[in-house]
Structure formats: C-alpha cells, structure tokens
Amino acid sequence: MTQLEQYYNKFCEEKRLGRRHGQVEFTVSMHYIHKYLAGMEQPKILDVGAGTGRYSVRLAQEGYDVTAVELVKYNLGILKSKGSSVKAYQGNALRLSRFADETFDMTLLFGPMYHLHTAKDKVQALSEARRVTKTGGYILVAYCMNEYGVLMYGFRDGNVRACLKDGRLAEGFQCKAGAQDLYDYIRLEEIGQINQAANLRRIQIIAPDGPANYMRQELNAMDDETFALFIQYQLATCERQDLIGASAHTVDILQK
Numbered sequence: 151m152t153q154l155e156q157y158y159n160k161f162c163e164e165k166r167l168g169r170r171h172g173q174v175e176f177t178v179s180m181h182y183i184h185k186y187l188a189g190m191e192q193p194k195i196l197d198v199g200a201g202t203g204r205y206s207v208r209l210a211q212e213g214y215d216v217t218a219v220e221l222v223k224y225n226l227g228i229l230k231s232k233g234s235s236v237k238a239y240q241g242n243a244l245r246l247s248r249f250a251d252e253t254f255d256m257t258l259l260f261g262p263m264y265h266l267h268t269a270k271d272k273v274q275a276l277s278e279a280r281r282v283t284k285t286g287g288y289i290l291v292a293y294c295m296n297e298y299g300v301l302m303y304g305f306r307d308g309n310v311r312a313c314l315k316d317g318r319l320a321e322g323f324q325c326k327a328g329a330q331d332l333y334d335y336i337r338l339e340e341i342g343q344i345n346q347a348a349n350l351r352r353i354q355i356i357a358p359d360g361p362a363n364y365m366r367q368e369l370n371a372m373d374d375e376t377f378a379l380f381i382q383y384q385l386a387t388c389e390r391q392d393l394i395g396a397s398a399h400t401v402d403i404l405q406k
Contacts (some may be wrong), residue, residue: 170369170377173342174384175359176204176391179260179290179401181385182356185207187256191197196254196282198243198275199261203229203236206258217254219246237299237363243275249282257283260292260401267334268325269344276348279304281354289404290348298398299325299335312337339404356388357397 183205187193196208200218210216211234213365219241220226229238239396241248243262259311266272279289300323306308313319320326325335338355345352362369362384369377387393394400 154211160190169366170372171359171362171366174369174381175399177381178356178384178388179205180208180405183256183258183290184357184403186290186353187214193255194253196249196279197236198241198246198256198257200229200236200238200258200277201225201261202404203232203234203238205260206233206236206238207232210236217249218314219243219248244271244278246278246282251281252280252284255287255289257289258290263291263336264294267331269340269347272344273347276344276350277378280348280350283406285406289354289406291402291404292358292371293336293399293400293402294333295343295395295400296323296335296337297396298377299333302364304325312406337346338340338400341373341400345379345402345404350406353403353405354389355394355400357390357394358384358388358401359399360384360388360393360397 168259181332193202193215193396195206195209195216196216197209197216200206200220203218206216206218216236217235218229220229221240221242223240226238228235243259243266259279262275263272264395266275269406276289276291279291283289284335294345300310300319304313304319318326318328318331324337327334341355342352362380369380372380
C-alpha cells in the first residue's frame with residue numbers, strides 16, 4: 151500500500167468538502183463547471199482523481215454523462231457505493247489509456263496535481279487530460295498553492311525552521327516537495343510553465359476557496375445567513391488576480 155493510499159484510507163475527502171471551508175470550494179468550483187458546460191449538448195465529463203465522487207456524483211445526479219477515474223481503492227469503493235450513474239474505474243492520471251483521444255467535452259483534474267511532485271509528472275497528467283478532451287473542450291485543473299503551505303504548515307504548525315534546514319523550503323520561501331512528501335505546493339508562474347509545456351491555453355484562473363481554509367473556526371461560528379454572504383463574497387472575488395496566489399487552492403481553466 152502506498153503512502154497516498156494509507157493517507158486516503160484514513161482521510162475522508164467527502165467530509166472535507168462537506169465542512170464549511172470545503173463547501174466554499176465546492177460551491178465556487180461547481181459554479182464554474184456549470185458556466186463552461188452551459189450550451190453544450192449532452193456533454194461527456196471525465197473526473198480524474200475523483201476521490202469519493204463529490205463532483206462526479208453530483209454532476210451525474212444533474213443528468214450529465216460522467217466517467218470517473220480514481221487511484222485509491224478505498225475512495226473508489228465509496229464512490230461506487232453511492233449508486234449513481236457514474237462509470238467509475240481505478241486508474242492513474244498519468245496513464246488514461248482506457249480512453250480514446252478526443253472523447254470528453256470536459257475533464258476535471260481536481261486531485262492529482264496535489265500529489266505529483268515533479269514538473270514532468272504534472273505535464274504528463276495534463277497532457278493525458280488534453281489528449282482525451284475534445285478540441286474546443288475544457289480542462290479544469292486544481293492546485294495547492296505555495297503560500298498556503300508556507301503559512302499553515304510552516305508558520306502556524308511550527309515547521310518553518312525545519313523546512314528551511316532540510317530544503318523543503320528554498321530561497322524566497324518556495325516549497326520544494328520531495329518523494330516522501332504527500333502534498334506538493336506550487337506558485338502561479340509554475341502553473342503557467344506547465345500549461346505551456348502541455349500546449350494548453352488558459353481561459354481564466356480562479357481561487358475557489360480564497361481565505362476559507364485560513365478561517366475554518368470563523369466559518370464554523372457563522373450563522374447561516376452570514377455564511378451565505380461569505381460564499382457570495384468568494385464568488386465575487388474569486389477571479390481577482392491580486393488574491394489568487396494566497397488562496398489554499400486554485401482552479402486553472404484551460405481550453406484545448
């Protein structure tokens with residue numbers, strides 16, 4: 151069993167997206183998924199790194215033709231147990247050989263980039279997503295952002311000195327994940343380099359959760375009306391370029 155499998159056998163992604171900080175990320179991401187699906191006739195969607203099916207099951211319930219690929223058997227079992235119309239398979243984002251070229255109208259890559267440590271692997275995953283997506287179709291890719299990792303794991307959790315000493319933080323406080331690290335954190339300029347290498351054009355990039363992950367306790371303490379206003383705030387600000395790099399996650403929206 152890999153380190154990734156051990157982690158997700160204990161960590162419930164379903165619960166994360168169900169908590170208030172996760173609800174912000176999910177609601178904003180779904181807003182943009184719907185935006186780019188609008189006007190398509192019977193689109194086919196591929197969810198790579200689908201986890202327990204938070205996105206793929208919801209989209210299937212809305213009537214979309216959805217296929218899911220998930221590496222971790224435990225997550226895949228939860229996804230399949232939901233009894234949805236999602237066609238779910240175990241697979242790897244680096245090798246989507248099950249699918250022919252130009253198959254899907256939209257491809258979601260909402261987990262794999264968190265755990266791929268090299269630029270080469272990230273380009274490979276994005277290139278595979280590009281291959282199976284139809285010309286003119288959309289690819290939505292999520293990343294964990296550098297500053298969130300530095301501020302939370304480094305400073306909040308007290309690991310910053312150790313990370314500077316062992317090389318996990320390089321000059322300028324840039325995260326440098328190794329093979330032993332579960333998550334990889336990235337900067338905006340690195341995302342642009344990956345897109346260029348994969349020959350993909352950005353339509354826009356958004357911050358689906360913004361400050362939500364920094365404000366978990368505050369979000370949990372809000373009454374429902376105030377929390378609804380916070381989601382409105384994030385929808386209103388998620389495209390602001392001056393805020394994107396500080397978000398816990400970004401979603402890069404690309405077109406083939």
